[in-house]
Amino acid sequence: MTGAVPWGVTVTADGQNTAGGDDAALEAIRERIDDLDQRIMQLISERAACAQEVARIKREADPAATFYRPEREAQVLRRIHGGNPGPLDREEMTRLFREIMSACLALEQPLSVAFLGPEGTFTQAAALKHFGHSVQTVAMSAIDEVFREVESGSVQYGVVPVENSTEGVVTHTLDRFMQSPLHICGEVEMRIHHHLLGQDADGGQILRVYSHQQSLAQCREWLDARLPQAERLPVSSNAEAARRAAGEAGAAAIASEAAAELYGLQVLAANIEDSPDNTTRFLVIGRQPSGPSGQDKTSLLVSARNRPGSLHGLLSPFAENDVSMTRIESRPSQCVNWEYVFFIDLEGHAQEPRVARALEALRREAELVKVLGSYPKAVL
Numbered sequence: 001m002t003g004a005v006p007w008g009v010t011v012t013a014d015g016q017n018t019a020g021g022d023d024a025a026l027e028a029i030r031e032r033i034d035d036l037d038q039r040i041m042q043l044i045s046e047r048a049a050c051a052q053e054v055a056r057i058k059r060e061a062d063p064a065a066t067f068y069r070p071e072r073e074a075q076v077l078r079r080i081h082g083g084n085p086g087p088l089d090r091e092e093m094t095r096l097f098r099e100i101m102s103a104c105l106a107l108e109q110p111l112s113v114a115f116l117g118p119e120g121t122f123t124q125a126a127a128l129k130h131f132g133h134s135v136q137t138v139a140m141s142a143i144d145e146v147f148r149e150v151e152s153g154s155v156q157y158g159v160v161p162v163e164n165s166t167e168g169v170v171t172h173t174l175d176r177f178m179q180s181p182l183h184i185c186g187e188v189e190m191r192i193h194h195h196l197l198g199q200d201a202d203g204g205q206i207l208r209v210y211s212h213q214q215s216l217a218q219c220r221e222w223l224d225a226r227l228p229q230a231e232r233l234p235v236s237s238n239a240e241a242a243r244r245a246a247g248e249a250g251a252a253a254i255a256s257e258a259a260a261e262l263y264g265l266q267v268l269a270a271n272i273e274d275s276p277d278n279t280t281r282f283l284v285i286g287r288q289p290s291g292p293s294g295q296d297k298t299s300l301l302v303s304a305r306n307r308p309g310s311l312h313g314l315l316s317p318f319a320e321n322d323v324s325m326t327r328i329e330s331r332p333s334q335c336v337n338w339e340y341v342f343f344i345d346l347e348g349h350a351q352e353p354r355v356a357r358a359l360e361a362l363r364r365e366a367e368l369v370k371v372l373g374s375y376p377k378a379v380l
């Protein structure tokens with residue numbers, strides 16, 4: 001009997017190494033790896049000491065200083081993304097630096113980040129993708145609670161879903177911004193893969209499929225074709241769906257791999273989403289605005305005056321100042337029946353002169369202009 005051990009050397013049942021003459025070469029390259037590891041560790045430690053020094057400088061300048069600087073993090077990650085020499089993939093290299101910076105920031109100040117829970121949701125995965133694994137993530141049961149936790153100062157930041165490429169906007173999130181003083185300080189994009197999870201790989205009959213209603217909608221065609229008889233039951237999150245499927249016979253869930261691991265379920269069918277490039281965008285919310293990073297977006301909430309041509313009046317300041325609008329979404333105003341507010345995303349930071357000029361012109365046209373935040377474009 002032979003078997004492959006993790007580093008790829010074939011061994012026989014009695015533990016003999018069949019690589020034979022490669023021993024010396026392997027030994028030499030491992031010595032080099034050991035030496036490189038020592039140097040990498042030394043360099044990471046030096047970097048961490050620099051972060052401690054940065055923290056000291058920030059604290060001296062302002063006892064209530066903000067340690068997390070999204071604009072600086074985006075610049076660091078962009079430099080790594082653009083300068084990676086290979087052979088590691090640039091995304092992989094950027095993820096490694098994401099984690100190094102996350103650990104450095106935790107030395108400056110441990111961060112708590114609220115997310116739309118429970119544990120194992122895509123929103124938690126988005127929070128960890130954005131902040132790295134050295135933050136503490138705190139599960140909330142509703143979008144409104146994520147906002148409240150950040151507003152009250154119980155946690156420093158929050159992560160909420162805002163739109164999906166197949167299902168459109170998450171209206172709860174947009175509506176909540178109407179009454180919130182928080183700033184958007186980052187965005188996260190995640191490719192969403194849905195899996196059918198259940199208790200048994202060789203499958204008893206599936207009578208019920210639980211998932212969040214958006215996920216059920218994103219897998220509609222697959223469900224019509226493969227499980228037409230199963231009842232579709234919307235629940236508050238995909239992780240909640242997984243929790244239920246783990247406790248009920250005849251039940252399955254549509255959720256992520258993380259949820260499968262967390263609730264001890266099997267992946268019965270992988271990647272069942274109807275659209276292969278199904279992406280969800282999340283927003284990071286905090287109490288401080290973020291500075292310009294060089295490649296930013298700005299999100300606005302605007303309400304039009306009730307008069308003819310008012311929508312045209314809202315849009316022309318952008319065209320006149322060469323500012324690209326990437327999204328416009330209308331929602332009923334929560335104050336007056338039949339009046340609408342617009343959520344607008346544009347390219348650039350509010351401190352850039354052309355964006356500042358467009359905003360100034362917009363303020364003359366609109367009833368209300370609220371800058372929800374200027375923030376770095378997602379790097380990963």
Ligand SMILES: O=C(O)C(=O)C[C@]1(C(=O)O)C=C[C@@H](O)C=C1
Nearest residue numbers: 054067068069072073101104105
């Ligand atoms: O440059 C800073 O302001 C730092 O605090 C250092 C550092 C880093 O590790 O590079 C850490 C946290 C910040 O969010 C940004 C960058």
